Amino acid sequence: NAGVTQTPKFQVLKTGQSMTLQCAQDMNHEYMSWYRQDPGMGLRLIHYSVGAGITDQGEVPNGYNVSRSTTEDFPLRLLSAAPSQTSVYFCASRWGQGSPGELFFGEGSRLTVL
Amino acid sequence: EDQVTQSPEALRLQEGESSSLNCSYTVSGLRGLFWYRQDPGKGPEFLFTLYSAGEEKEKERLKATLTKKESFLHITAPKPEDSATYLCAVQAFNNDMRFGAGTRLTVKP
Numbered sequence: 001n002a003g004v005t006q007t008p009k010f011q012v013l014k015t016g017q018s019m020t021l022q023c024a025q026d027m028n029h030e031y032m033s034w035y036r037q038d039p040g041m042g043l044r045l046i047h048y049s050v051g052a053g054i055t056d057q058g059e060v061p062n063g064y065n066v067s068r069s070t071t072e073d074f075p076l077r078l079l080s081a082a083p084s085q086t087s088v089y090f091c092a093s094r095w096g097q098g099s100p101g102e103l104f105f106g107e108g109s110r111l112t113v114l
Numbered sequence: 115e116d117q118v119t120q121s122p123e124a125l126r127l128q129e130g131e132s133s134s135l136n137c138s139y140t141v142s143g144l145r146g147l148f149w150y151r152q153d154p155g156k157g158p159e160f161l162f163t164l165y166s167a168g169e170e171k172e173k174e175r176l177k178a179t180l181t182k183k184e185s186f187l188h189i190t191a192p193k194p195e196d197s198a199t200y201l202c203a204v205q206a207f208n209n210d211m212r213f214g215a216g217t218r219l220t221v222k223p
Binding site for chain 1: 118123146148155156157158159160163201203210211212213214215216
């Protein structure tokens with residue numbers, strides 16, 4: 001039972017480069033989301049999706065794109081990396097947007113932008 | 115705006131020394147309050163959900179309680195393996211989830 005799988009675990013980018021963080025879940029969850037975690041701050045929501053083909057912005061969406069073509073996958077794209085995007089990124093999923101429920105998190109992707 | 119504040123930022127305890135972590139919140143209609151545990155280099159792991167004031171949940175040495183303005187995570191006779199960062203999050207009726215910055219707990223043997 002894999003749960004939520006994120007790749008890569010570590011990545012170093014140069015300013016201006018682009019990349020995609022991958023997220024896959026095998027629990028048939030409708031809701032998927034991306035958070036970033038920075039020292040001294042709580043997890044902040046970047047983008048989320050309530051089902052295939054539906055995405056929306058969270059608290060800190062600038063500089064990131066998402067798409068949801070299948071229930072299982074929810075990749076996060078950095079269009080032109082900036083040092084301010086150095087962070088640990090977490091993908092999380094839960095059953096449905098319309099009901100309270102705990103989030104299941106991946107192990108995280110640590111990104112450094114030089 | 116919904117806010118979650120956790121205190122203290124860091125807490126060091128001796129093994130067996132009980133204490134409490136605090137999570138104060140303001141939210142436009144509480145749908146649920148969540149506690150997570152996060153180990154270094156790992157993703158948060160779910161511990162409890164509380165839905166209404168007066169509710170309590172227990173798991174081994176941990177007990178979570180909820181009032182209309184705050185939640186406490188009580189740790190009774192902690193062990194070194196309880197060392198972790200504990201995160202609190204609130205879910206509003208609009209389903210937005212807001213996280214606190216966490217309390218980093220260290221339990222010394």
